[in-house]
Amino acid sequence: MDRYIDLILTIGITLGLIIWLTIMSKLKSKYGLNFKRVYCPVCGTKQPIIRVPKNQIQILYGGNTCPKCQIELDKYGNVIS
Ligand SMILES: [Zn+2]
Structure with missing residues (x-):
């Protein structure tokens, strides 16, 4: 069960980062790409x-x-x- 929590956390953090970078790039923030x-x-x-x-x-x-x-x-x- 612990293994799944780690996996879900890793996927969640990665997805969150990608979404955050996309939003920052759209807003033309200095954190965007x-x-x-x-x-x-x-x-x-x-x-x-x-x-x-x-x-x-x-x-x-x-x-x-x-x-x-x-x-x-x-x-x-x-x-x-
Ligand atoms: Zn010039």
């Missing part, structure tokens, strides 16, 4: 796939600094002011 290529809203430059984080926020939550106009973008391509 974005696998699509992002374009700079200012100059329209396609952002590189391999990004070099320039600060702690970019290391933790993703995002990029536009190589052309040096504006800071989050991982969804929105300007961070």
Whole structure:
């Protein structure tokens, strides 16, 4: 019986995480994921796939600094002011 409780717990936690990540990505939260290529809203430059984080926020939550106009973008391509 204990084995089943462990299994149900593991499945429950995994499903919960997947659902949470999906909701966060839909809401464009910093905890979400974005696998699509992002374009700079200012100059329209396609952002590189391999990004070099320039600060702690970019290391933790993703995002990029536009190589052309040096504006800071989050991982969804929105300007961070
Ligand atoms: Zn730009």
